[in-house]
Amino acid sequence: MKKNSLVGAFKDLLGAENVMESETDRMNYAYDAAVLAPVMPGLVVRPRNTEDIGAILKLCNENNIPVTVRGAGTNLSGGTIPSMGGLVMLTNGLQRIIEINEADMYAIVEPGVITAQLASAVAAKGLFYPPDPGSQTVSTIAGNVAENAGGLRGLKYGVSKDYVMGMEFYDATGTHVRTGSKTVKCVTGFNLAGLMTASEGCFGVYSQITLKLVPPPKASRSMMAVYDSVDQAAETVAAIIAAKIIPCTLEFMDNFTIRTVEDFAKVGLPTEAKALLLIEVDGHPAQVEDEAAEVETICKANGASRIQVAQNAEERNKVWEARRTALSALAKLRPTTVLEDATVPRSRIPDMVRGLDAIAARHKLTIGTFGHAGDGNLHPTILCDKRDREEWHRVEKGVEEIFELALGMGGTLSGEHGIGLAKAGFMEKEIGRGSIEFSRKIKRAVDPKNILNPGKIIGG
Amino acid sequence: MKKNSLVGAFKDLLGAENVMESETDRMNYAYDAAVLAPVMPGLVVRPRNTEDIGAILKLCNENNIPVTVRGAGTNLSGGTIPSMGGLVMLTNGLQRIIEINEADMYAIVEPGVITAQLASAVAAKGLFYPPDPGSQTVSTIAGNVAENAGGLRGLKYGVSKDYVMGMEFYDATGTHVRTGSKTVKCVTGFNLAGLMTASEGCFGVYSQITLKLVPPPKASRSMMAVYDSVDQAAETVAAIIAAKIIPCTLEFMDNFTIRTVEDFAKVGLPTEAKALLLIEVDGHPAQVEDEAAEVETICKANGASRIQVAQNAEERNKVWEARRTALSALAKLRPTTVLEDATVPRSRIPDMVRGLDAIAARHKLTIGTFGHAGDGNLHPTILCDKRDREEWHRVEKGVEEIFELALGMGGTLSGEHGIGLAKAGFMEKEIGRGSIEFSRKIKRAVDPKNILNPGKIIGG
Incomplete structure (x- = not known):
């Protein structure tokens, strides 16, 4: 026809x-x-x-x-x-x-x-x-x-x-x-x-x-753990899982993302922190009580400088609003936002975070990293301008290295965003x-x- | 070659x-x-x-x-x-x-x-x-x-x-x-x-x-609920799920199966019971405590004549040994054992049990029914002798009607045994x-x- x-x-x-x-x-x-x-x-x-x-x-x-x-x-x-x-x-x-x-x-x-x-x-x-x-x-x-x-x-x-x-x-x-x-x-x-x-x-x-x-779940509790070092936050993630606690949510945010979100949403995030973990445990009220206490202990043992437990629904919503805002806040900084989702076995999160830092430094890229640390699924987000060919070339290099980094750790190209055309x-x-x-x-x-x-x- | x-x-x-x-x-x-x-x-x-x-x-x-x-x-x-x-x-x-x-x-x-x-x-x-x-x-x-x-x-x-x-x-x-x-x-x-x-x-x-x-799970508790009517046991299954309790295990055994198991394994099952439910809840100790209590209440409200909670590992093992023995005990009765696994949405378990009774009566079949009531996956087990052509013909009729019964309730031919050649x-x-x-x-x-x-x- x-x-x-x-x-x-x-x-x-x-x-x-x-x-x-x-x-x-x-x-x-x-x-x-x-x-x-x-x-x-x-x-x-x-x-x-x-x-x-x-x-x-x-x-x-x-x-x-x-x-x-x-x-x-x-x-x-x-x-x-x-x-x-x-x-x-x-x-x-x-x-x-x-x-x-x-x-x-x-x-x-x-x-x-x-x-x-x-x-x-x-x-x-x-x-x-x-x-x-x-x-x-x-x-x-x-x-x-x-x-x-x-x-x-x-x-x-x-x-x-x-x-x-x-x-x-x-x-x-x-x-x-x-x-x-x-x-x-x-x-x-x-x-x-x-x-x-x-x-x-x-x-x-x-x-x-x-x-x-x-x-x-009958109950849940959210908390924010503040770190002076990215490594300590990443090690905490592995330690929580090693303690056989499976939080409902276990999210990571690096300093760049923290500052950008705070600038954008004014939710009271500690802009001086090198990293944050946002953690929610849920289940039976007694289990929530126990796990929240244990998670606090693990965070402290791994160097958290401060832990803030949400006392009510409003405080809880604030924590998660901050997290949910991350991508849109970052996306406002530069014309192009490359949101990655290469994923690693969760015990490799510390190595992954260090590797991402090295890639950013090597290619002079601005990378804000946040995401689902608990399941090894971080979202390193490269902020750039695709029209700048020289910069874009560095971005492409960086992305390839992120893939290699994840695969080298027994990880995968995509945790949740799909392969589509891009990968x-x-x-x-x-x-x-x-x-x-x-x-x-x-x-x-x-x-x-x-x-x-x-x-x-x-x-x- | x-x-x-x-x-x-x-x-x-x-x-x-x-x-x-x-x-x-x-x-x-x-x-x-x-x-x-x-x-x-x-x-x-x-x-x-x-x-x-x-x-x-x-x-x-x-x-x-x-x-x-x-x-x-x-x-x-x-x-x-x-x-x-x-x-x-x-x-x-x-x-x-x-x-x-x-x-x-x-x-x-x-x-x-x-x-x-x-x-x-x-x-x-x-x-x-x-x-x-x-x-x-x-x-x-x-x-x-x-x-x-x-x-x-x-x-x-x-x-x-x-x-x-x-x-x-x-x-x-x-x-x-x-x-x-x-x-x-x-x-x-x-x-x-x-x-x-x-x-x-x-x-x-x-x-x-x-x-x-x-x-x-950190804790678990097993119990046996005894019923004078199959309907009451089946209704209990639906009521437990309706209360949003998901036991680890929620098993059903009809009188024929109970008697056969007891005869075979001598574990002290109540041979006069029309049906048994074997239930285990697991998770955080406090959750186990709460859910076990709630399950007991639901069993009683639905007509359980007696509830026996396992007090220690030995009693617990006895309960589950009884259940695990069901198939081999039944299989000893007649030369041929036809183990079915047509499955229905769990709320239809009462209808399924009634329907199976009707099929057994209509075709003069010996059916022992036990299985995973909690997920709608019963195992009606037809005991027969395949060499008896007249009886085998009735068995085949019965099996077909079991399939139709399950499909008519929005169920499926096989919950867990596969299709293979048989289905x-x-x-x-x-x-x-x-x-x-x-x-x-x-x-x-x-x-x-x-x-x-x-x-x-x-x-x-």
Whole structure:
């Protein structure tokens, strides 16, 4: 079909109001939150319901049109950039929470439900959906699952993957596929739900996702530990885990990030501190009491100069607001923000922090480091200006060295931001040729025309 | 290659002592724990190390030889029956625990490590590997992962799948593939480890598995609640979860099972009881105290005639020995034991128990029901004699009705025993044509000659 008649076909299918072809509209969907060049899609469409997803895919497959699915576009690795043009499918309008089942502790949702909205709806029923990526107030569940998004609570509660019980999706041909169950245990058929999770839109488009819910913790306590040395803060992280305490959240912030956040948000952070740990333990009240005391002792033993325990909800919120503000505060300093997420086994956090310092010094880079120290998932954030070619060259060097640093410690290229376009070229170094070839076989089998988010993760 | 020269090729590769061709040897590997006809393999081989796995697969693929991998052969769905003949590969000799990392809380093991041995080795380091399938004292980790084995602790701690962080495997061509990581968070590449889990040997052969470990609970308490009615016991299960208490273990036993176990093991079970619940809560001592008290209250409110709390380790062991004995005690009664594991959302346990009673009555079957009530995963066990064709016909009818009963409640064909050969024919009813076709595409892509455990799960 020619382009004009194709646009007509989509309009017939979805109604003209759900097919966007103007340059302005298309420009809105040419980029995501990664620092990568935008690529204009040829067309942007909105399914009106989940059945439309199948019909759109069928039409695309018949006409060899690349399809990039997009929720809120908060992707940090270029996964939602339509790098081969074609069509962007916006699923963020499919926002129905189909069921929250209290007795069996699961929720069934459409792909476009916003993470924080699901979390609130679930909390209103006395249950808990733990995954809390930084983008949770805007990002969608389908985006979270496609990227296997993590968040602050990953250490204790796991990541999006750990909550996917089942799903329905449409494959490249528009065929409907069902996998998984509403039961806690299910081994009926291959673990397609597992394969689909973290697949960045390369194998199909979710139409419905069944998520595990858990009882909420009865109590929690937050505290801030202040350090005169980055090393001591990093050693504390390893010591807490070694004591077999798994905090709900165990976050790190270096001096540069502290000062920037304080400047931006005025929450009373100690700007002279070399590093902060923000720690929350949760669970049964007595467990919280014990663990909080033990964590305090460990912090002190590892050189914390001061520990401030949140005395009430307001103080607690202040701590976490400070942390949640980190990225936006840093991002204001320079035109370009490169947010990394190379991850190491948590015991290697001290080495990782030292290594990052060395990389910053070697390439004269401004790196603010914060993030999920408890699960080895720091976010070194390079502040720069991409238009300055000399500086950008140093940034690229630095990023490569960060990858090598993490891999050298038995770590991984990406803890939670995905591979997308940004890291596709580095994949082989970590997982090897065999793994990429195996992946390509699967991709070719389920998407022979390579229409589903082509070029992502495994290139090609 | 002709058979004789093939046998020679395997002997050259592995040494004659690792190639078994006698009828007796081959007969040992013709069946597993499922009630299915044995099929003799043509040859049985033992890799001496993990590299041999790749070499064996390469030779098989080149010569179109079906390969069925076998750990301890405890499979309950025929997954380890070499139904198309060919070769059985025994990986139970590869028993090395490569690493138990306390700081980063993971273990790396070879495929043949026995589950209970890993659990002990991990416990000796002060950590905890929770999955505890009934076969744990003999079954291997690779078998557990291939079947996504569950166990008594699934309710609170999840199943094998929830502990797989990464793995290495050889694909059908003998190519080595690496996926996943030693880090808590990892989104580098597709979730091949997820796909490989529960794949019943159809996509590759594991050579190394990285497993998540967790801190052990500090305390636990076990109790037995005695009921004069099955309904009351079943309602109690739903009520405990509704109170947002997640016991470590929440097991059910009907009167028939109670009497049989008592007869067999003499542990002092109340043989007059219509049903028992065996419950263990664990965690922080104060939480255990609170939850145990609350569970007692709920049991009484739902009609328990008596509650017996284990006062010491000996009493606790007695409770769990009784439960662990259930299957072997029942199996002694009649020549054939059909152990089912159709699973329902846990709130439907009361309906499921009533439905099972009705099926037993309708088809005049002896069914002893016990199992993991807390996660909806009961094990109705049909005692019969397969040689009695009339009775066997009634058993087959009954099994089909159990499947329909579970599916009608939004449940699943198999909670933890796998599909294998036994349930392959019922798959479409649950997951639909689309899901089977999608699975077949993957299977054909990664195993074009269909040598890896052919005929399992998706038939063909």
